Amino acid sequence: MSQAKSVLHQPFEFEFRQLSIFPKRTYQHNFFLLIYIVEGTGIQYLNNHRFNYRKGNLFLITPQDTYSFDIANSSQFFFLSFNSSYIKERRETDWGQQMDFILHNASHRPGCILKNRIDKPLIASLVESIMQEDNNRQLYHSKITEQIVNTIILVVARNIALKLPKNIKETTGEPVLDILHYIQENIFSPENLKIDVIGAHLGISQTYLGKYFKKQTGETLKQYIINYKLRMVETRLLHSDMRINEIVYELNFTDESHLNRLFRKYKGLNPSEFRKIQLLNTSKS
Structure with a gap:
């Protein structure tokens, strides 16, 4: 074909x-x-x-x-x-x-x-x-x-x-969607993604926020934010010419080694290896 x-x-x-x-x-x-x-x-x-x-x-x-x-x-x-x-x-x-x-x-x-x-x-x-x-x-x-x-x-x-979060159902209410939207809006500002800041912004206590989010999504807030940022990294690796250090700067990772460790922990390989393999697979298809 x-x-x-x-x-x-x-x-x-x-x-x-x-x-x-x-x-x-x-x-x-x-x-x-x-x-x-x-x-x-x-x-x-x-x-x-x-x-x-x-x-x-x-x-x-x-x-x-x-x-x-x-x-x-x-x-x-x-x-x-x-x-x-x-x-x-x-x-x-x-x-x-x-x-x-x-x-x-x-x-x-x-x-x-x-x-x-x-x-x-x-x-x-x-x-x-x-x-x-x-x-x-x-x-x-x-x-x-x-x-x-x-x-x-x-x-x-x-x-x-x-x-996206694995346990959200069609009947999920507005509060968790407000949390997701807030995270998405503030993903470039780490200081706004602390659980106490999120809770204060949305008028939800810090203790209740963590338990509510985990119950609704099956992930902790920290896990969701990490996975969200890694999806953004993947998008840039696959669909842009950005260098690794540019991705590090844009997404507020501490340095390249920080991103490499986190990406390898969740994806099994570092960002450069991921990009190389994906590009190779694309060229063969």
């Missing part, structure tokens, strides 16, 4: 396609891609995994992921692509910070990313609204479409937040 690579020429692009046969090739992009199943059934392949798709599924394809589809019943796909410039333009805003959350935490496993039950009809409505705006093209349709796209990506961020 051949592999097709493509680039994105606009900050974001979207397309609706009705297909009975998906082109027999494996795709790989240098941008993020959301694929929503408007109708139809079949199989999605992502990085050598497979998932039976159906109407209402939403998939997130991250840069360097490889994917393809086998269509069982004629399917309508909604493709929404967005690139790094779309992210950078919004990075200083609350919306942009949510986008960073996607970048650093996106799962590379197959399957629908909609884990929050109430978001499923919301996404269906938003996709339908984009279709209507594109068909009617009335005044301000471009600006309205951009706002809908922003909303879709925010919903994606919420669902990624819901699924």
